[in-house]
Amino acid sequence: MDTALGPPEKMVERREDLTPMMAQYYDLCAQYDDSLVLFQVGDFYEAFCGAAETVARQCEVTLTKREDSTGQYAMAGLPIDNAESYVERLLEAGYRVAVADQVEDPEETTGVVERAVTRILTPGTLTEDELLDGDRNNYVGALATGDVHALAVLDVSTGDFYATSVENADGIRDELGRFDPTEAILGPNVAATQLPDGCTVSSFGEDPFEEKQAHELVESYVGSVEGLLASTAEIRACGALLSYAEYVRGGVDDRLDYLNHLTRYDPHEYMLLDAVAVRSLELFERRTVHGDESNTLAAVLDKTASAPGRRTLDDWLRRPLIEREAIVERHDAVGELRDSVSMREGIYDQLRTVYDIERLISRIARGRANARDLRSLKATLDVVPRIRQELAESSCGKLNSLRDELDTLDEVRTLIEQSVCDNPDKEITTGGIIKPSYNDDLARLRETEQDGKSWIDDLEASERERTGIDSLKVGQNSVHGYYIEVTDTNLDSVPDDYERRQTLKNAERYYTPELKEREGEILRAEQRADELEYELFCSVRTEVADESERIQAVADSLAELDVLVSFATVAAEHDYTRPVVGTAPSDSPAEGTLTVDGIHIENGRHPVVERTEESFVPNGTMLDSDDQIAVVTGPNMSGKSTYMRQVALIVILAQAGSFVPAESARLQIVDRLFTRVGASDDIAGGRSTFMMEMTELADILDHATDQSLVLLDEVGRGTSTVDGFAIAQAVTEQMHDEIGALTLFATHHHDLTGIAESLDNAHNRYFRTQQDEDGVSFEHAVERGTADASYGVEVAATAGVNQSVVDRAREVLDEQAGRAETEPSEHHGTAGRTSLNGHSGSTTTEPKQQPLHGADDEEPTDDGNGKRLNADLQQALIEADIATMTPLEAMNKLANLQQVVETNRRNTDPNPSNSS
Numbered sequence: 001m002d003t004a005l006g007p008p009e010k011m012v013e014r015r016e017d018l019t020p021m022m023a024q025y026y027d028l029c030a031q032y033d034d035s036l037v038l039f040q041v042g043d044f045y046e047a048f049c050g051a052a053e054t055v056a057r058q059c060e061v062t063l064t065k066r067e068d069s070t071g072q073y074a075m076a077g078l079p080i081d082n083a084e085s086y087v088e089r090l091l092e093a094g095y096r097v098a099v100a101d102q103v104e105d106p107e108e109t110t111g112v113v114e115r116a117v118t119r120i121l122t123p124g125t126l127t128e129d130e131l132l133d134g135d136r137n138n139y140v141g142a143l144a145t146g147d148v149h150a151l152a153v154l155d156v157s158t159g160d161f162y163a164t165s166v167e168n169a170d171g172i173r174d175e176l177g178r179f180d181p182t183e184a185i186l187g188p189n190v191a192a193t194q195l196p197d198g199c200t201v202s203s204f205g206e207d208p209f210e211e212k213q214a215h216e217l218v219e220s221y222v223g224s225v226e227g228l229l230a231s232t233a234e235i236r237a238c239g240a241l242l243s244y245a246e247y248v249r250g251g252v253d254d255r256l257d258y259l260n261h262l263t264r265y266d267p268h269e270y271m272l273l274d275a276v277a278v279r280s281l282e283l284f285e286r287r288t289v290h291g292d293e294s295n296t297l298a299a300v301l302d303k304t305a306s307a308p309g310r311r312t313l314d315d316w317l318r319r320p321l322i323e324r325e326a327i328v329e330r331h332d333a334v335g336e337l338r339d340s341v342s343m344r345e346g347i348y349d350q351l352r353t354v355y356d357i358e359r360l361i362s363r364i365a366r367g368r369a370n371a372r373d374l375r376s377l378k379a380t381l382d383v384v385p386r387i388r389q390e391l392a393e394s395s396c397g398k399l400n401s402l403r404d405e406l407d408t409l410d411e412v413r414t415l416i417e418q419s420v421c422d423n424p425d426k427e428i429t430t431g432g433i434i435k436p437s438y439n440d441d442l443a444r445l446r447e448t449e450q451d452g453k454s455w456i457d458d459l460e461a462s463e464r465e466r467t468g469i470d471s472l473k474v475g476q477n478s479v480h481g482y483y484i485e486v487t488d489t490n491l492d493s494v495p496d497d498y499e500r501r502q503t504l505k506n507a508e509r510y511y512t513p514e515l516k517e518r519e520g521e522i523l524r525a526e527q528r529a530d531e532l533e534y535e536l537f538c539s540v541r542t543e544v545a546d547e548s549e550r551i552q553a554v555a556d557s558l559a560e561l562d563v564l565v566s567f568a569t570v571a572a573e574h575d576y577t578r579p580v581v582g583t584a585p586s587d588s589p590a591e592g593t594l595t596v597d598g599i600h601i602e603n604g605r606h607p608v609v610e611r612t613e614e615s616f617v618p619n620g621t622m623l624d625s626d627d628q629i630a631v632v633t634g635p636n637m638s639g640k641s642t643y644m645r646q647v648a649l650i651v652i653l654a655q656a657g658s659f660v661p662a663e664s665a666r667l668q669i670v671d672r673l674f675t676r677v678g679a680s681d682d683i684a685g686g687r688s689t690f691m692m693e694m695t696e697l698a699d700i701l702d703h704a705t706d707q708s709l710v711l712l713d714e715v716g717r718g719t720s721t722v723d724g725f726a727i728a729q730a731v732t733e734q735m736h737d738e739i740g741a742l743t744l745f746a747t748h749h750h751d752l753t754g755i756a757e758s759l760d761n762a763h764n765r766y767f768r769t770q771q772d773e774d775g776v777s778f779e780h781a782v783e784r785g786t787a788d789a790s791y792g793v794e795v796a797a798t799a800g801v802n803q804s805v806v807d808r809a810r811e812v813l814d815e816q817a818g819r820a821e822t823e824p825s826e827h828h829g830t831a832g833r834t835s836l837n838g839h840s841g842s843t844t845t846e847p848k849q850q851p852l853h854g855a856d857d858e859e860p861t862d863d864g865n866g867k868r869l870n871a872d873l874q875q876a877l878i879e880a881d882i883a884t885m886t887p888l889e890a891m892n893k894l895a896n897l898q899q900v901v902e903t904n905r906r907n908t909d910p911n912p913s914n915s916s
């Protein structure tokens with residue numbers, strides 16, 4: 001066992017001799033032996049022995065010692081006021097942290113202070129604002145298997161709770177990809193391999209997954225599971241998850257009543273968007289080495305005003321809809337909000353003032369909220385009537401139903417308004433949180449306190465008059481209470497009824513019997529009033545918590561409205577258009593249902609790239625049952641990847657309910673979206689092997705349907721040219737003949753363009769490229785047909801390769817072109833200058849690897865007229881498979897050639913100084 005966990009070895013043999021406090025520590029470590037125990041001692045959380053060493057190392061705090069009659073123990077302390085940042089480091093290091101707080105007042109205890117674990121902090125169950133990203137859900141998941149594979153996920157900080165099940169383990173991986181939980185617990189026979197990267201597996205045993213126990217627990221939270229959950233595996237996953245959520249409460253008041261809203265969904269109700277697609281389309285995180293969140297789809301669409309809105313936006317993008325009516329409802333709402341600027345801005349202005357209502361209600365229900373939280377809830381609920389007002393003029397069904405669902409919760413708002421102070425204290429035990437007017441007893445006690453304080457306020461003046469001492473002062477301190485202070489020079493005038501309380505350097509402090517009595521009255525009234533305020537506050541908090549279901553419903557509606565307003569704002573500001581969505585004809589739709597065959601986009605734009613490029617070139621897309629596959633060619637940097645991703649993002653946006661960046665769009669509803677991007681494009685994710693590429697391809701071939709959209713970028717690039725081409729061809733044929741998915745296939749294999757010509761429902765698209773005396777430039781415009789040249793040499797010239805190599809390369813190309821005119825060419829569909837692809841038209845022969853003289857060990861020699869060198873260069877250039885090279889490989893190749901020319905020049909130049 002990790003030395004930071006369990007009872008310290010050093011204490012085991014001395015257990016019976018330990019001091020009472022250390023015995024308490026020992027017992028808590030034994031009870032929570034899977035967690036690192038942080039043990040409150042006054043203002044610090046302490047750890048001892050091995051745990052202390054871990055805390056000191058991970059949190060970079062000083063390791064000290066504690067010595068008592070039983071020995072010496074290593075000790076490390078974290079200041080309670082600042083504990084969160086340290087705890088974060090322990091969680092990142094993979095520890096669960098059990099926080100053992102003092103649960104009684106040390107001043108009221110004679111023996112050792114009672115301590116108990118009040119919460120166990122784990123990565124997926126955090127509720128502390130300081131440890132959470134306000135805009136993101138933080139999910140913990142539970143997986144169970146049975147007849148089906150079930151997944152339950154829960155965000156303890158917001159109460160978002162989902163369950164689903166699928167037939168195979170791959171499907172579970174996809175669903176996990178949608179929620180991206182930070183932590184998971186696994187039922188019997190479930191492998192951790194399904195979990196996304198970065199998800200911590202926590203051990204929790206098998207008992208909580210036991211059916212009967214799980215069933216009872218789930219029903220105690222959400223009522224009958226009949227008709228809600230679809231399998232026993234789902235019940236077991238939900239039950240285990242609830243019991244884990246209770247467990248991390250540390251066993252103190254462990255019910256979490258607000259977790260009463262469980263959503264069971266069928267994965268087939270949403271577009272299937274697996275983790276690979278989410279990553280490669282950069283929906284939430286850019287595929288940079290460290291991943292960053294700017295310039296992602298979620299970021300450019302985020303005009304939300306509130307944290308719940310931001311989280312809901314993520315959810316909608318992760319789970320685009322496939323039911324036409326639901327999609328159209330959202331589009332209707334976005335349309336109305338886009339057109340009505342005053343309604344849109346009015347709602348936005350209201351939403352900007354709201355607090356994170358989901359996290360507020362979770363804190364309130366867990367009994368962790370303070371009075372400020374209740375005021376924040378009230379301020380948030382106050383916007384509801386105003387938003388209803390803003391929506392009064394709405395004429396669309398979705399906005400109307402959202403308005404009707406917005407419960408104004410008048411009694412909750414009135415309760416908080418009447419009871420909780422307008423600017424309450426943060427502390428809840430020291431008064432200043434409940435209005436005296438809320439309770440007669442409280443009012444009386446505060447009056448007594450106030451009367452007493454007024455009497456004392458007047459005391460200074462009356463005593464000065466009585467004693468004739470002008471410098472006499474009345475004051476108070478925490479140790480001695482109220483006093484009358486007289487300087488030494490006036491001691492003669494002190495009356496007899498003054499009793500000495502404290503001697504200072506130049507003064508004496510006194511009290512009178514009446515002052516003492518008044519002071520007692522004030523203190524008693526104040527103390528009782530503070531206690532009463534705390535009691536009243538707790539009961540108000542409980543009353544509010546009892547309404548958590550209604551409050552959560554309001555939170556959901558506000559979040560939904562926030563996303564719709566955000567979509568509408570983006571649509572208005574960035575000229576998005578409303579897409580027409582229809583069911584695919586192959587779905588056998590009911591009569592009257594609008595069907596759309598394929599994806600038809602006029603002047604579409606990439607929603608993210610259009611924001612970063614100075615001038616973005618819009619492009620159209622036409623895929624349907626007659627033009628089901630498009631093979632997209634074009635040189636590096638021409639815009640192929642951007643184009644393919646743009647089509648996918650437009651489809652996702654439309655099905656999430658947003659308008660789309662295009663002049664017009666008619667879109668068939670897509671059931672699944674698959675992406676396979678080039679192997680070398682994904683190095684940051686550590687998934688650069690050909691094996692990984694093929695695993696993803698296998699997944700697509702197994703699961704794509706005739707209603708799916710498939711993006712294949714450079715499939716087969718990770719292996720030899722011949723194998724890669726063979727795989728690409730076979731995949732294209734299967735997509736065409738058997739699967740029937742709408743497919744965009746970007747490739748450098750120009751030969752694949754011939755295949756597209758030979759298949760009935762496939763066509764070619766290529767990116768136009770301009771060449772002039774300044775070099776090659778990319779127009780980023782896609783057209784039907786195939787590219788007329790590869791422009792590899794021009795790209796090299798533009799990249800700065802020196803002129804003599806570029807000129808020579810052009811010569812070689814011209815010679816090639818001359819040969820091509822006299823020999824029959826097998827290259828498919830190319831016109832004008834031929835491709836530099838050395839195996840043009842040949843699909844079966846492996847290109848020969850001719851060693852280049854001078855590049856390896858053999859020195860080039862001059863035969864007097866440079867013919868040998870020319871032949872070598874020619875051969876090398878012909879062999880170079882420019883169409884499949886990355887820009888870096890092309891540049892290396894050219895640098896290599898350049899070096900050969902340089903070496904040759906040096907060897908043949910009679911004056912070596914010329915060759916530098």
Ligand SMILES: Nc1ncnc2c1ncn2[C@@H]1O[C@H](COP(=O)(O)OP(=O)(O)OP(=O)(O)O)[C@@H](O)[C@H]1O
Nearest residue numbers: 609613615616617635636637638639640641642780
């Ligand atoms: N339609 C467009 N309008 C303006 N700029 C674009 C457009 N499409 C792509 N670009 C820009 O061109 C560059 C290359 O785009 P992209 O990566 O899509 O090319 P590619 O053909 O896929 O390249 P490679 O084959 O090397 O992967 C990017 O910087 C992108 O921002």
